[in-house]
Amino acid sequence: MELGSTAGGTAAENDGAGAGERGAVGEGAPVWRALPPGLLRVRRLVLALWLVPAALAAGLLPGMLAGPGWALFALLPLAALAWGWVLLGRNWRSWRYAERADDLLISRGVLWREETVVPYGRMQLVEVTSGPVERRFGLATVQLHTAAAATDATIPGLVPAEAERLRDHLTRLGEARSAGL
Amino acid sequence: MTSARAGSAPKAHDGAGLRPGERRLHPVTPFRRAWAPLAVVFGWAVHDPDQTQRQLDRLATTTLLLALAVLVPAAALYGFLSWWFTHFSVTESELRIRTGLLFRRTAHIRLERLQAVDVTQPLLARIAGVAKLRLDVIGVDKKDELAYLGQSEARALRAELLARAAGFAPETAHEVGEAPSRGLLRVPPGMLAVSLALTAATWVTLLAALVVPALLWLATHNLWTVLATALPLLGAAGARSVGRFAAEYDWTVGESPDGLRIDRGLLDRAHETVPPGRVQTVRIVQPVLWRRRDWVRVQLEVAGSSNSVLVPVAPRALAEAVVTRILPGVTVPAALSRPPRRAGRCLPLWWRGHGLAVTETVFAARHGLLGRRLALVPHAKVQSVRLTQGPWARLHGLASVHVDNGAGGTVSARLRDADEAAELLRAQADRSRTGRRAAPPDRWMA
Known part of the structure; x- marks a missing residue:
């Protein structure tokens, strides 16, 4: 079994606290966690970076060439911006995850909803990635791999500290409950 | 590693010589490998026939003969060297294959993760009395097959590898021999x-x-x-x-303590062995024309293995009996529950083909209106469970549940009632988590 990180000495110290938390969580409904607002900010910024210049171009060029009435074209990108702004917000709110006693739950999507359950024992690899843009805004993505390629368990836009906590937590639980194919 | 050894031993000795416990392939192997350079030339000729024709016209007969005189020994030398530099050995927990003339390559194949062992004999190999042996382990390349070994050597090696993989003590693994096989089914x-x-x-x-x-x-x-x-x-x-x-042709399914055995083939013979507990998913397929006779075809999914057919054709009762032997404790569910009627608005007509049954041991889902495919995943083999719901399905209060297995396949129960699907997701996660406890260990005889 391969795991992205091995639980170090600190893992053993945290285990007591973790076990108590798990005991409380394991019984009832899952305790959902939302994503931090950083991801939403980045996505909206990228959207604005594309559509504001597009709106300027669509407004100024026809406005100067064909008359002021044609400047109304700028409304199209602006409408797209407003729409995208709302969509991104809804999509961001739909992302949530829960660490249960024995499995990880990830739920996402507004129109196309998807909920994934991965038992800790089936994890082959936990991966934390952070691209240049993500790093600039202090974000990281946690991805879980199982032996099944179809398993799509990704949590984007986490604060690095939370991503690392999650990675260590998952690795520890994965080792404890590890099962073969 | 190299630096440590470079001082003490000359490099040539390191590569060519056999280390203790290592063996070479059958001496017939070079003749098979000798084809490679000729194949390259032939491939080039086929790829660009006009150019080849022109080149051939320009060459005199003497030049051609000269080229042949160079090419044939070169091919022979290549074949000989690649045979000479391919060694394999069986250690306590691994099969090691060392190969490569210029680019050295060592494959360590872990036996405890063994998914299947195949001994195959193409027609020419049958005439020469040799066989290919391939181990299916996740992440192993196709080139890591042992081709060719003597017929009896291949059988003995397969028996030894299986004995070691099963967890017999290393000292006795050599003498355990072939596990007895009991015939389950033979296709006339x-x-x-x-x-x-x-x-x-x-x-x-x-x-x-x-x-x-x-x-x-x-x-x-x-x-x-x-x-x-x-x-x-x-x-x-x-x-x-x-x-x-x-x-x-002559498809025979047998059962042995080392798992499932499949022997088949008219011209090319193949002997496959799938150790116990390796089957991730069984699919029972019934083409529409077979329905009147109630014949079915059974397919397998094993991680990292290309073997996919368990039974090419058999009466349903017989095929289900074989499935019960392959997946212990599993009975093929007879009655499947259909999606609710309103599913017809999402998938007209075809919704009738869908069905789902969950027993204590398997998740079984069927789809297809004319040809029917029933997939069975043991709970212990489920890697993750997903619930998906598109906008149109939500409007009708429907959702789909997908179960991913370790062989990269997915079995879907589509168009279930939304509440039922949510409950199914929760329950399936529990079942797949606990299902592993009852499963046999990787080393099945240990």
Whole structure:
């Protein structure tokens, strides 16, 4: 079994606290966690970076060439911006995850909803990635791999500290409950 | 590692010599490898025939003979060297293959993760009395097969590898020998032939081979065009059925303590072994024309293995009995629950083909209206569970549940009632988590 990180000495110290938390969580409904607002900010910024210049171009060029009435074209990108702004917000709110006693739950999507359950024992690899843009805004993505390629368990836009906590937590639980194919 | 050894031992000795416990392949192997350079030349010639023709015209006969005189020894040398530099050894927990003349490569294949062992004999190898041995382990390349070994050596090596993988003590693993096999099922050639004749794809290709040339004849009245399309089409139609008949001829399924054994083939013989607990998913397929006779085809999914057919054709009762032997404690569920009626608004007509049954041991989902496919995943083999719901399905209060297995496949129960699906997701996660506890260990005899 391969795991992205091995639980170090600190893992053993945290285990007591973790076990108590798990005991409380394991019984009832899952305790959902939302994503931090950083991801939403980045996505909206990228959207604005594309559509504001597009709106300027669509407004100024026809406005100067064909008359002021044609400047109304700028409304199209602006409408797209407003729409995208709302969509991104809804999509961001739909992302949530829960660490249960024995499995990880990830739920996402507004129109196309998807909920994934991965038992800790089936994890082959936990991966934390952070691209240049993500790093600039202090974000990281946690991805879980199982032996099944179809398993799509990704949590984007986490604060690095939370991503690392999650990675260590998952690795520890994965080792404890590890099962073969 | 190299730096430590470079000082003490000369490099040539390190590569060519056999280390203790290592063996070479059968001496017939070079003749098979000798084809590689010739194949390259041939491939180039086929790839660009005009250019080749021109080049050949320019060359005199003497030059050609000279080239042959160089090429043949070069090919022979290549074959010999690649044989000489390929060593393998069986250690306590691994099969090691060292190979490569210039680029050295060592494959360590862990036996405890063994998914299947195949001994195959293509026609020429049968005549020469040799066999290929391949281990299916996740992440192992195709080139890590042992080709060729002597027939009896391949059998002995397979027995030894299985004994080691099963967890016998290393000292005794060599003497344990072949586990006894008990026949479960044998497909009679007549039944196989009838089943192939009752496959719609055979008739579709045959029909295409007749209709397309006829239409072309009407359109062009050019005999060559018609022949150029008719022959490949007829050939494809024939090769498909005849090829399948030859590959699936004398199909025997046996059971042994080392797992499932499949022996098959008319010209090329193959002997496959799948150790216990390696089967991730079983699919029972029934083409529409087989329904009247109630015959089925059973397919397997094993991680990292290309073996996919368990039974090419058998009466349903017999096939289900075999499935019960392969997946211990599993009975193929007889009654499946259909999606609710309103699913018809999401998937008209075809919704009737969908069905789901969850027993204590398996998640079983069926789909298909004409040809029916029932997939069985043991709970212990489930890697993750997903619930998906699109906007249209939500409007009708429906959702789909997907179960991913370790062989990269997914089994879906589509168009279930939304509440039922949510409950199913939760319950399936619990079942797949606990299902592992009852499963046998990786080393099945330990």
